[in-house]
Amino acid sequence: MSDKIYQNPFRSLFGFKGALLVFLLCIGIFSCKKDLSEADSLQSRLGSGMVSYVQGSNMVALNGINYNFTPYYIGVPIRLKEAAKSGETITATVDPSLVAQYNQLYQEKNLSIPEGAFGVSYEGTFTVSSGSAQANDSLYVVLNDGSQLKDSTIYLVPVTLTTKSGSKLNYSLYFFKVLVTKGDLKAKMYGATVINGNTADRRASGALNLFYSTVPDSVKFRLTLNTVFSAHDVNIQAVQLTDDEVYAAIIKENYIGYPAPMPVPANTYNLTKDLVTVPARSLLSRDSLTLKFPDKANFPKSQWYVMGLKVITYTGSSYGVPPVANDSARVYIRFFVN
Numbered sequence: 001m002s003d004k005i006y007q008n009p010f011r012s013l014f015g016f017k018g019a020l021l022v023f024l025l026c027i028g029i030f031s032c033k034k035d036l037s038e039a040d041s042l043q044s045r046l047g048s049g050m051v052s053y054v055q056g057s058n059m060v061a062l063n064g065i066n067y068n069f070t071p072y073y074i075g076v077p078i079r080l081k082e083a084a085k086s087g088e089t090i091t092a093t094v095d096p097s098l099v100a101q102y103n104q105l106y107q108e109k110n111l112s113i114p115e116g117a118f119g120v121s122y123e124g125t126f127t128v129s130s131g132s133a134q135a136n137d138s139l140y141v142v143l144n145d146g147s148q149l150k151d152s153t154i155y156l157v158p159v160t161l162t163t164k165s166g167s168k169l170n171y172s173l174y175f176f177k178v179l180v181t182k183g184d185l186k187a188k189m190y191g192a193t194v195i196n197g198n199t200a201d202r203r204a205s206g207a208l209n210l211f212y213s214t215v216p217d218s219v220k221f222r223l224t225l226n227t228v229f230s231a232h233d234v235n236i237q238a239v240q241l242t243d244d245e246v247y248a249a250i251i252k253e254n255y256i257g258y259p260a261p262m263p264v265p266a267n268t269y270n271l272t273k274d275l276v277t278v279p280a281r282s283l284l285s286r287d288s289l290t291l292k293f294p295d296k297a298n299f300p301k302s303q304w305y306v307m308g309l310k311v312i313t314y315t316g317s318s319y320g321v322p323p324v325a326n327d328s329a330r331v332y333i334r335f336f337v338n
Contacts, residue, residue: 059146075138098158110156220288237314257304
C-alpha cells in the first residue's frame with residue numbers, strides 16, 4: 001500500500017542527505033549544459049526543445065505503509081512562444097522510454113524508471129489564460145511510488161508537454177534529475193530537563209545520559225524523529241526499564257560507584273506522561289515525557305542509583321513510531337543520594 005503525499009518546497013530531506021542534494025544540484029546544473037551540437041542532436045530526435053532541472057524526493061516507511069514526498073524542487077514555468085488568443089490547456093506526462101534515448105545520445109547510464117514511479121505536479125494539467133504566454137502553475141516532478149527505486153540514487157525523469165489547441169510551446173520536453181532517498185521513520189531520545197546546570201550527554205552507545213547529585217521533583221524528556229514526516233502527526237511512547245535492563249546497562253555503560261549502583265526503587269517514581277506527539281513537518285515532540293519522584297525523601301542515603309526509559313512502538317495508532325535500532329532510543333539517569 002502506498003500513499004501519495006506532496007509537500008511544499010524547501011522542506012528538509014534526510015539529515016546529511018540534504019547536503020548531498022545541494023551538492024548534486026550544483027553538479028546537475030553544470031552537467032546539463034552540454035555543448036551545442038549535442039543539444040541540437042537531442043532536439044532533432046526528441047522534439048522542439050529541452051531543458052533540465054535537479055530536484056529531490058524521498059520515501060518514508062511507517063508501520064508497513066510507504067509515504068512518498070517531494071520536499072525539494074524548483075517550480076519550472078511553462079511558457080508559450082506567443083500569448084494565447086483564448087484559454088489553452090497543456091498536458092504534461094512522464095515518458096520513461098526517453099531515458100534510453102537520452103543515455104544513447106549523452107553517453108550516460110541513467111537507470112530505467114518503472115511505470116508509475118514518478119508523476120507530474122498538478123496531475124499533469126496546466127492552464128494558460130487568454131492573453132497570457134505562461135501557465136498559471138509551475139511544473140515539477142513528484143514521486144508517486146518509490147518502492148521499486150533504489151535508495152540514494154539519481155533518476156532521470158523525462159516529461160513531455162503537448163497543447164490542446166495547438167499553441168506553440170517554448171519547450172516541449174523537460175528532463176528532471178531526481179535524487180531519491182528511502183528510509184524507515186524511527187524515534188529516539190533528544191534531550192532532558194536541565195537541573196542545577198546538569199545537561200544530558202551521549203554515551204558511546206548512543207544512549208542519552210543524565211547525572212543528578214540530588215533527586216529532582218521531576219524530569220522531562222523531549223523526543224525526536226530521524227527524518228521529517230509530512231503526512232500526519234505521529235506518536236512516540238516510552239516505558240521505564242526493568243531492573244534486569246538497568247543491571248545490564250550498569251555493566252554495559254561501566255557505571256561504577258561505591259556502594260555499587262542499584263536500580264531506583266520502583267515505588268519512588270512515576271512516569272506520569274509516557275506518550276508524546278511530533279507534529280507533521282517537524283522533528284521534535286511538542287510535549288515531553290514526564291518522570292516524577294513523589295517519594296524521593298525516602299531514598300536510602302549514601303547510595304548510587306540508576307534508572308532509565310526506552311522508546312517503544314505505540315500501538316494505539318497507525319502513526320505510532322518505532323524506536324531506532326540502537327541505544328539512542330534510551331535514556332539512563334544516575335543519582336547519588338548523599
